Amino acid sequence: MLIQLPVFIGLYYVVRKFAQGAIPHEWIYSFFWSFGHGFTTGEGIDANFLGMNLFENNNIVLTVIVAVLNFTQFQLTSLTQKANKPAAMPGGLQMPDMGNMMMIMNVMMTLMMVSVVYSFAAGVGLYLAVTSLFSVVQYIIQYRVLIKAKWNMLFNKNKPEIINN
Numbered sequence: 001m002l003i004q005l006p007v008f009i010g011l012y013y014v015v016r017k018f019a020q021g022a023i024p025h026e027w028i029y030s031f032f033w034s035f036g037h038g039f040t041t042g043e044g045i046d047a048n049f050l051g052m053n054l055f056e057n058n059n060i061v062l063t064v065i066v067a068v069l070n071f072t073q074f075q076l077t078s079l080t081q082k083a084n085k086p087a088a089m090p091g092g093l094q095m096p097d098m099g100n101m102m103m104i105m106n107v108m109m110t111l112m113m114v115s116v117v118y119s120f121a122a123g124v125g126l127y128l129a130v131t132s133l134f135s136v137v138q139y140i141i142q143y144r145v146l147i148k149a150k151w152n153m154l155f156n157k158n159k160p161e162i163i164n165n
Contacts (some may be wrong), residue, residue: 005133006127008124008127008128010123011123011127012121012124015055015121015124016121018055019055019121020131032071033041044100049126051118051124052122053122054121054126055121055122055123056121056122057118057119057120057121057122058119059117059118059122059125060118062117062122062125062126062129063114063117063118063125065129066113066114066117066125066128066129066132067110067113067117068130069129069133069136070109070110070113070128070132071106071107071110072132072136073111073132073135073139074106074110075106075135076136076139076140076143076147078102078103078106079143079146079147079150080143081098081099081102102104111127116128117129122140125162
């Protein structure tokens with residue numbers, strides 16, 4: 001995320017300035033000048049993608065998609081966390097359960113992403129949705145044996161099963 005953040009901020013400013021008309025259209029596709037001269041004016045640029053205008057704010061459908069993908073990504077990330085035994089701190093106080101703290105953090109991060117996607121342009125939300133989708137697919141491929149074991153543990157409680165790759 002540390003490397004992604006400057007790219008994300010730059011993308012946000014480009015989309016915002018282009019939507020306001022502050023960036024000349026000649027600058028956007030200036031590297032196409034030798035073979036794509038038709039894209040150097042604003043008429044050749046279509047702001048619609050998958051039926052949504054990438055410059056509009058408050059896109060509810062994209063917000064819900066990002067929320068579901070981010071929550072799924074955080075849940076898949078927490079699959080590999082070990083269950084902690086409650087430990088005592090000095091003075092006899094009990095340590096807080098880290099699993100509960102992680103769950104609260106997952107929900108809060110999802111709510112934060114929902115507010116970001118809802119208030120920014122849809123182009124930024126689409127970037128976050130695609131990034132989250134790739135992360136979810138990567139986690140599913142990486143943890144497929146663990147996901148299968150958790151699934152069988154939830155729905156086949158009385159049947160022991162050996163899981164093969």
